[in-house]
Amino acid sequence: MGLREQIAEDLKTAMKAKDAERVSQLRGITAKIKDLDVAARVSGKEIGDGEIVPMLRGMIKSRTESATLYREGGRPELAEKEEGEIAAIRSYLPPEMDDAALAAAVDAAIAETEAASVKDMGKVMAALKAKFGGDLDMGRVNGVVKARLS
Helix, strand or coil, X not given: CCHHHHHHHHHHHHHHCCCHHHHHHHHHHHHHHHHHHHXXXXXXXXXXXHHXXXXXXXXXXXXXXXHXXXXXXXXXXXXXXXXXXXXXXXXXXXXXXXXXXXXXXXXXXXXXXXXXXXXXXXXXXXXXXXXXXXXXCXXXXXXXXXXXXX
């Protein structure tokens, strides 16, 4: 079962259970997926899990920033709502690599691309993206690659 189907099933379950907060979270995710579908219709592509995962990561990033701003602004109740949405979104993402596995993957990509300095960072990032696709949080990878090449 793909992510789209899993989210739809979870939405039905939440609606039957009358879990308004969960329904709201899942409708937000569904709306974002529909936005991807509309954008893809122009080019005639089908949206699969490979496109949905980066979109979910983007949703997490924006909600993390919002939660931080709410906390700084003295609005902990809104920050908690954002954090709840982050948890809901994260449940649909593949498990992240641990630090040791990520470091090994970065080292392998550096060796494969023969990168020698930060100038070669783009090649390393492209190799990692090609190999792991949406399974990697590129923001997290960016820091590791930069540290290795510095």
